[in-house]
Amino acid sequence: MAANSSDCTDKEQPKLKLYSYWRSSCSWRARIALNLKGLSYEYKAVNLLKGEQFSPEFSKLNPINYVPVLVDEDIVIADSFAILMYLDEKYPQHPLLPCDLQKKAINFQAANIVSSSIQPLQNLLVLNYIEEKLGSDEKIAWAQNQIGRGFSALEKLLEGISGRYATGDEIYLADVFLAPQIHAAITRFKLDMLNWTVMVSEKSLDWFNRAED
């Protein structure tokens, strides 16, 4: 679904642009949502390690210097949750939220457990601080602890509700938030996912592995 800017002629130029960093789980959520909805977009890479989020071009677009940022013609939206809600309202194919209000609320809760209780406590800024002050082992222990606690909360939330995916047999918002977080937990922090059997079934792991560009 993503096209590099150099590959497109003017006629083929997708009207959506996503400013993203390949490793950012927040950017990943936006990519998944765009792909689920079958929306083509121009991928604009912003290398956070090189400080490209502070470039004059990007700062003009988003003075807060965060990724992801979605540009839809003259509308510019930052923050992964705001982007997902915007996409869901404007492009209703493959809805990200179920109609049932209870299930919808559970999706919001799951998304927020990831975006407020887990991701901010194991992002680069926090981990660098802990490593600098307390060392590398403490950093890993901290990350594993924060993620583990969040996953345990999610496990309780989703028990009895999950099916093939987090909140049933369709992919919804909860899955879009969960997939990148679980991926990070496994690949970067070496968490053993066997503790959280409700969240991660064999089938959902397949989907997580395929939820890449």
Add this chain to the structure above:
Amino acid sequence: MDSRPHQDTSGSFFSSSSDKLQLYSYWQSSCSWRVRFALNLKKFERLNPLHFVPVLVDGDLVVSDSFAILLYLEEKYPQNALLPVDAKCRAVNLQAASIVTSSMQPLHMLSVLKYIEEKVGPEERQSWAEYHIGKGFAALEKLLKDFAGRYATGDEICMADVFLAPQISVAVMRFKFDMSKFPTLCRIYEANKVLPAFQASLPERQPDASID
């Protein structure tokens, strides 16, 4: 989410004409505060005390997490809507809410501060809190500068206000944070502060408030 000990919490009943809602709230929790503020804005009446933080019980349905609760309330009780119809303005409100709930509050919640204090040192606790609060408010000031009217995103009170007002209050009261670098946010806060819905949601007016 706040991880507060259960015995220190209390809750309230909020009712409308057709439904009874129970809110489990902790008087000092900024997350609980957002929900109280929103319920007051939607003209739910508080009846009577109870327990937790925040958890909303609506008939059979139980919703925890302040952001999820607010989005649920928005959908089920559309009176005095807190999210505007305009797509861009709506997105700005959600972004402002995310900045507070993801970039600020989790970094200065008690469990994190205790960890910093114990492992790094007592003097680090305040500077850590101030750093993250400052970073978040700087982002919000930039975001809302061109959108604010009387309130955060215009002349009607919206979701951004519900998140912002308690956060500013907590920053100032609990961390003695100096807001003078953020004139837009200060102005928004002054406008929110005088609202009866905000006044009624103040921590010190809650049934579980204590002097300590």
